[in-house]
Amino acid sequence: MIEVLLAGGCGFIGSHLADRLCRRNDVSRIVVVDNLWTGRIENLSAIDDIRVEFVRADVEHFKSDTQFDEIYHLASPASPPWYMAQPLRTISANVLGAMNLLGMLKPGGVICYTSTSEVYGDPLVNPQPESYRGSVDCTGPRSSYDESKRCVEAMLFGASNVHGTRVKVARLFNVYGPRTRPDDGRAVSNFITQALRGEPLTVYGDGSQSRSWGHIDDIVDGLERYFWSDGTDYSGPLNIGNDREISVLEVAQFINASFPGSPIVFLPPVPQDPTNRRPDLTLCNQVLPGWKCQIPYEEGVLRSVDWFRREMRL
Amino acid sequence: MIEVLLAGGCGFIGSHLADRLCRRNDVSRIVVVDNLWTGRIENLSAIDDIRVEFVRADVEHFKSDTQFDEIYHLASPASPPWYMAQPLRTISANVLGAMNLLGMLKPGGVICYTSTSEVYGDPLVNPQPESYRGSVDCTGPRSSYDESKRCVEAMLFGASNVHGTRVKVARLFNVYGPRTRPDDGRAVSNFITQALRGEPLTVYGDGSQSRSWGHIDDIVDGLERYFWSDGTDYSGPLNIGNDREISVLEVAQFINASFPGSPIVFLPPVPQDPTNRRPDLTLCNQVLPGWKCQIPYEEGVLRSVDWFRREMRL
Numbered sequence: 001m002i003e004v005l006l007a008g009g010c011g012f013i014g015s016h017l018a019d020r021l022c023r024r025n026d027v028s029r030i031v032v033v034d035n036l037w038t039g040r041i042e043n044l045s046a047i048d049d050i051r052v053e054f055v056r057a058d059v060e061h062f063k064s065d066t067q068f069d070e071i072y073h074l075a076s077p078a079s080p081p082w083y084m085a086q087p088l089r090t091i092s093a094n095v096l097g098a099m100n101l102l103g104m105l106k107p108g109g110v111i112c113y114t115s116t117s118e119v120y121g122d123p124l125v126n127p128q129p130e131s132y133r134g135s136v137d138c139t140g141p142r143s144s145y146d147e148s149k150r151c152v153e154a155m156l157f158g159a160s161n162v163h164g165t166r167v168k169v170a171r172l173f174n175v176y177g178p179r180t181r182p183d184d185g186r187a188v189s190n191f192i193t194q195a196l197r198g199e200p201l202t203v204y205g206d207g208s209q210s211r212s213w214g215h216i217d218d219i220v221d222g223l224e225r226y227f228w229s230d231g232t233d234y235s236g237p238l239n240i241g242n243d244r245e246i247s248v249l250e251v252a253q254f255i256n257a258s259f260p261g262s263p264i265v266f267l268p269p270v271p272q273d274p275t276n277r278r279p280d281l282t283l284c285n286q287v288l289p290g291w292k293c294q295i296p297y298e299e300g301v302l303r304s305v306d307w308f309r310r311e312m313r314l
Numbered sequence: 315m316i317e318v319l320l321a322g323g324c325g326f327i328g329s330h331l332a333d334r335l336c337r338r339n340d341v342s343r344i345v346v347v348d349n350l351w352t353g354r355i356e357n358l359s360a361i362d363d364i365r366v367e368f369v370r371a372d373v374e375h376f377k378s379d380t381q382f383d384e385i386y387h388l389a390s391p392a393s394p395p396w397y398m399a400q401p402l403r404t405i406s407a408n409v410l411g412a413m414n415l416l417g418m419l420k421p422g423g424v425i426c427y428t429s430t431s432e433v434y435g436d437p438l439v440n441p442q443p444e445s446y447r448g449s450v451d452c453t454g455p456r457s458s459y460d461e462s463k464r465c466v467e468a469m470l471f472g473a474s475n476v477h478g479t480r481v482k483v484a485r486l487f488n489v490y491g492p493r494t495r496p497d498d499g500r501a502v503s504n505f506i507t508q509a510l511r512g513e514p515l516t517v518y519g520d521g522s523q524s525r526s527w528g529h530i531d532d533i534v535d536g537l538e539r540y541f542w543s544d545g546t547d548y549s550g551p552l553n554i555g556n557d558r559e560i561s562v563l564e565v566a567q568f569i570n571a572s573f574p575g576s577p578i579v580f581l582p583p584v585p586q587d588p589t590n591r592r593p594d595l596t597l598c599n600q601v602l603p604g605w606k607c608q609i610p611y612e613e614g615v616l617r618s619v620d621w622f623r624r625e626m627r628l
Contacts, residue, residue, distance in 0.1 A: 087472025088413070095409050095465060099402070119452060135447045136464075138433060139483075139551060141475065143468035150450075151409060151465035154457035158401025161455065169453075237453060 001028030005068040007059040007101060008075030010039030012179045013114065013172070016220040017072060022049045024228070031055060033062045037089070038077045043179050059097035067106035072227070073098055073113045073152070080142060080270070081185040087144030094148035098155055102165070110166040112227045115153055115237060117173040117212075118146045122274040127245075129280035130171065130237045140272045153237060160235055168227055168234070173241025173279050177216030177300060178307035187248050188213060188301065192308050195259035205269030207249025210276045214242040215300035218293040225288050234287050239279035242293035254298060315342030319382040321373040321415060322389030324353030326493045327428065327486070330534040331386060336363045338542070345369060347376045351403070352391045357493050373411035381420035386541070387412055387427045387466070394456060394584070395499040401458030408462035412469055416479070424480040426541045429467055429551060431487040431526075432460045436588040441559075443594035444485065444551045454586050467551060474549055482541055482548070487555025487593050491530030491614060492621035501562050502527060502615065506622050509573035519583030521563025524590045528556040529614035532607040539602050548601050553593035556607035568612060 004021060008014040009032030021030050030051050032044065035058045044054065055062065059075035076094050077083045083090040098113065105111050120128045121136035136146045159165035176188040184190075191201045222240040226232065252264050284291070295303070318335060322328040323346035335344050344365050346358065349372045358368065369376065373389035390408050391397045397404040412427065419425050434442045435450035450460045473479035490502035498504075505515045536554040540546065566578050598605065609617070 085476065087476055088416070088469060091409070091465060091469050091472070092413060095405070096413065099406060099410065102402070121447065133435065133449045133451050137447050138464040138467045139471040143464075144472045147461070147465045147468035150452040150457075151405060151461045153452045154461035155402060155405050157453040158405070158458045162399065162401055 002026055002069045003029045003066055005031045005033065005071045005101065005104060007033045007071070007073050007097060008039060010034035010036060010041055010043050011074055012078070012181070013175060013216065013220070014039065014074040015043035015179055016216055017074065017223060018044060018047060018052070020220060020224045022047055022052065027051060029053070031064070031066070033057050033059055034075065035059070038079070038082055038181065040181070058093070060092050060100050062100065064104055066104065067109070068104055069106050069109045070228070071101050071105055071109065071111045073101055073111065078116070079184045079186055083145040084141055090144040091148040095151050095155070098152045102159060105165070108166070110168060111156065112168040113152055113156055113170070115149045115169050115171045117171055117241065117277050117279065118142065119150050119153065119171060120277070121146060122272065123276065126276050127243060127278040127280040128239070130239055130283055137272060142272055157235070167236070169236035169238065170223060170226055170240045171237050172219060173214055173239070173277060174211040175214050175216055175219045177304050179216070182308060182312055187211070188251060189308070191252055191255045192301065192305055193312065195255050195262045196305070196309055196312060198261045200263050200265040201252045201256055202267050203249055203252050203264055204267050204273065206266065207252060208247055209273055210245045210247045210278070212242045212245050212278045213251070213297045213300070214293045215295040218242070218295055222288060222291050225291055230288060232287055238287055239281060239284050241279040243279050243281050244293070245276070245278040246297060251297060255301060258302070316340055316383045317343045317380055319345045319347065319385045319415065319418060321347045321385070321387050321411060322353060324348035324350060324355055324357050325388060326495070327489060327530065327534070328353065328388040329357035329493055330530055331388065331537060332358060332361060332366070334534055334538045336361055336366065341365060343367070345378070347371050347373055348389065352393070352396055352495065354495070372407070374406050374414050376414065378418055380418065381423070382418055383420050383423045384542070385415050385419055385423065385425045387415055387425065392430070393498045393500055397459040398455055404458040405462040409465050409469070412466045416473060419479070422480070424482060425470065426482040427466055427470055427484070429463045429483050429485045431485055431555065431591050431593065432456065433464050433467065433485060434591070435460060436586065437590065440590050441557060441592040441594040442553070444553055444597055451586060456586055471549070481550070483550035483552065484537060484540055484554045485551050486533060487528055487553070487591060488525045489528050489530055489533045491618050493530070496622060496626055501525070502565060503622070505566055505569045506615065506619055507626065509569050509576045510619070510623055510626060512575045514577050514579040515566045515570055516581050517563055517566050517578055518581050518587065520580065521566060522561055523587055524559045524561045524592070526556045526559050526592045527565070527611045527614070528607045529609040532556070532609055536602060536605050539605055544602060546601055552601055553595060553598050555593040557593050557595050558607070559590070559592040560611060565611060569615060572616070
């Protein structure tokens, strides 16, 4: 039976991955490690499974005598206001975290990492294939996140190439949906929480910057298939995201139309906010045939509103 | 009086920086930390200074009760064959090393880091200004080095921007000269050691790839001025290198002409070997007015030959 370590399992995406791991019957133990920096213990409240053990610890300091068969490293803040406020802690969680986790991997086991489209920076090609080397300012305000993700990729592919370690690296594009922190700070959740409070929707810059919004249910379907259910050995990197590219302003206008009490206001642009982001899914279509994001943002947003309303006790 | 920590002080560049630190009369203590992975204790043999303490330790595991006024982080392999063989250790020395060193910095102290032109990857612009974001394959064979350097830059600029830490980041271009390991594996030292042994000079690919060879004496002059003697507070990144761009083949031909017993042979190209590399020194000319590499490679090579001959006991 398989022993699994899930780092960052109380986070937005991590907790959804925990739900999926609990559906497996080949797993005997799921150790969830989270320091509850941006993750929240409530995100595991739907889980009632004796195989799940929660350990409150920093991923980079967690120790265990177990050698795990499968390790999932999702322990990182993902929201710019959060990681920009604590750049060293962000690098530590990702890079020192990955180094620590590698030491707990059973020989022959697999370590899976959720990297990010931020490795492409403010991309000069659109859409972005995995081979695109990116345009990241390694001295800039977003660099603690971007560069630590890139560095962990280098670490894992180095481990794979030199030591034969089995790795899987997914590059996630923008994800939204239930269990996003209401104070996360990214556009979709911002707009929903603002609309529910009857506040103006805050658009940074002119709103023409585009994103590829993937609903969490779609994204976790892709992760589940890539990480374990499809049986692929492809080490990545693999883009996983929605290739329908939408401007921030369009999302604001849709939410404004649904919640007419919330006008759109424009604030100064965020420094080094990428102007565009869209995954090239050519490789993904080969590795995960038939998978794609099914939920249009209009539906996904409305499906998320109920969760945010309960969460905010409105 | 100033207490200094020099990590990697037994290395090629680190030991030359140690020599320069010993010339200062405002320093009371110089702790040299080196694990002698690629550094060599003999590189300190010219130093006879009671202020210098050598500690054999990994930079990422070294502990001290001292809070240092100045910390210099030069603890990293710099030669592709060396770092490609041990990617995790390379990342650990740079990134975990920098994290550890930051914890030993006295409030108000300064941490100085030797980054690299490798942050530019295989550059699509020539010469490379500091603002160029680079073209690094974060999954490629050189990525453990390139990405750990980029990640440490992100860490230091994050510490500077968020916590007000004083940092100085130099991006060094190719450096050669005495105290390069004879088994270092880079072009100039390869050619010299091959010529001294009467072996063929091995050129990878067609030799048209260019580099900007800076003699160690010139480069350490620049580092000394930037890090302490000029009194600048500029945090970097700052290109330091020779902007005379020379092909690998030209250097081989020059050494072949000086040592006619060693013919040039061509070997398959090294994967992802950058095709060109030349610093844009506009910023450097402002920050370090009057500094530039003075020693032409023809003279620098010949000045290095005696050292290599003694070193190889030929």
